[in-house]
Structure formats: C-alpha cells, structure tokens
Amino acid sequence: MATTTAAGTSGYRGRFAPSPTGPLHFGSLVAAVASHADARSAGGQWLLRIEDVDVARARAGASDAILATLERFGFGWDGPVWRQSLRGEAYAEALSRLDALGLVYACACTRRELAGAPLSSIGERIYPGTCRDRALRPAAGIASASRVAWRLRVPATPAGFVDRHYGPQSQDLAVEVGDFVLRRSDGLYAYQLAVVVDDAAQGITDVVRGADLLASTARQVCLQRLLGYPAPRYLHVPVAIDARGDKLSKQTRAPALSGDPLPALLAAWRFLGQAAPADAPGSVAEFWAHAAAHWEPRRLAPAQTLPAPPIFAGQPAAAAQR
Secondary structure (H helix, E strand, C coil): CEECCCCCCCCEEECCCCCCCCCCEEEHHHHHHHHHHHHCCCCCCCEEEECCCCCCCCCCCCCHHHHHHHHHCCCCEEECCCCCCCCHHHHHHHHHHHCCCCCEEEECCCCHHHHCCCCCCCCCCCCCCCCCCCCCCCCCCCCCCCCCEEEECCCCEEEEEEEEECCEECCCHHHHCCCCEEEECCCCEEEHHHHHHHHHHHCEEEEEEEHHHHHHHHHHHHHHHHHHCCCEEEEEEEEECCCCCCHHHHHHCEEEECCCHHHHHHHHHHCCCCCCCCCCCCCHHHHHHHHHHHCCHHHHHCCCCCCCCHHHHCCHHHHCCC
C-alpha cells in the first residue's frame, strides 16, 4: 500500500525515481535520503516514480519490493506512484513534436557499426552522425517504425546549468556526445526523453540524485529547451562505491537493504556529510524529524564518489566469480 503524506505548501516538488532492476541497496538509499530530506526541509512535496521504461531490464516483483522497502524505511511520498511503462503515449507525443520541428531523424546504425566510434571525455561513444543527412524515412512513420532508432539533431550551442553542489556545468553535446537516441530500434523510449517528459508533466522543480547522472544532465536541459519545458534545479550528491571503485549496483552485487532501517539511515546521513543528531534517534520517525530540520547541502563532500561503509558495499563481482 502506497504511503502518502500531507502535500507541501512551498511550491517545491521533488521526486525519487528508482529503476526496478533489483532491490534497493545502500547507493539507492543515499540518493533517496538526500532527495527526501531536501524536499521536506523545504516544506515541499516528494513524489515517487518507477522508471521502468526499459521493460527488458525490469525484474518481476522489483517494483513492489522497492515500495515496501521505502515504506519500511519511513519514506512518505505525495500522490500516486507513476510508472514509465504506462507513459508511452506521452513520450510519443513529445517525439512527434520534435519531429515536426525537424529535430529528429531515423538511424539504422547497429551497435557493431558504432563500436569503433571515439570515446568522449565522459567515457561515452560519440555518435559520428552517420545517418544524420541520409534520406531515411520509414513508411510506417515515427510512431511505429521498427528496426531504426530515432536520434535528436543536437544543437551546436553548448547546454549548461548550475548544479546546487558542483556549480556551473557546460557541455558541448555535438562534440562530447553527438546526436543521441530518443527512441531505440526496439521501440522503447530512451531514458533521456522519458525523464524530461515526466519531470515536466509532474511539475518537478528540484531534482536531487547521484553524481553519476551529472554528465547526462546537459542532454536533459537541451531537450527541455527544445520542448519548451521549464528546467528544474539540480542537486547531485556523491555516489557510493565499493572497494574496487565500482558504483554500488545490482551488477556489482551490492547487498539489498535489510534488517533494522535506522542504522542504514544514519549511515546514509553520515555518508552525505550531514551533522549527527545530538541525541541518537530512537526510531525511524525521529530520524526523519531530524533530517527535515537539519539537512544542509553545503555539507556534501566535493568528490563525486565516496567509499560506502564496508557492511553495505557487498562483495566485488570479480571476487564472487572466483
């Protein structure tokens, strides 16, 4: 059963948007605590969205498990839970708007053909523009064409924004990313388009999430401008890594959150550099009361990654395979 709380009155609307690829782990908890504390400290709303647009990666039962864990850890969200898997029509409408402006094109390049593309400074393959000027227009139209991806014609002007923690950010998408995919060749919409459409539809004013998404934010800012959407404020927080330097995730065998929620919440609070309570909270509710009253983003560490407490880091994948 979804947890609901009284709506905020400040105009602030934040959100937490996990992907149902597995259970929540300490890295997920860090991002959730930061976004929830930021919203509640501002007297705002905190919305919950399940980002299951990539249905092939979603695991059966993972969404329900995530909701149950969030409830157990005392998170309260405002309004119904949104699910991207039910939002295809909204994404199609946004893509059609961009198409009407001449800003998208069909791309028949395969992964093998793009494997040799140069790597950018952010570690991603730069699309070389192979199909940009081809007259490739499937008869089925943009809504139902298969076996081709649809890419955005990236503007030549850099996309920039000011992160509340890491400061001014600017990225020349044409140089560092190239024309990026909005709808994949298998018919699924890309995260970059889906997240922009959903943030606008939900009236999100503030996005608080892990610094691993900092490098992709310029793409979202670019789409917001082209679609005429307001840009939310961004606050990226350090990401938890294991002993090998890998981000905690299902792939790196990060253990699921279990046991008493309070020690994990306090560990996430310390990880975020926040001031410890003068008196140790005796319950999850007391922890959240402290978090709402004492959240200070200025205390966040300047690094983009930090070691997770060993108890939450799990076993490195390479070691587990020996």
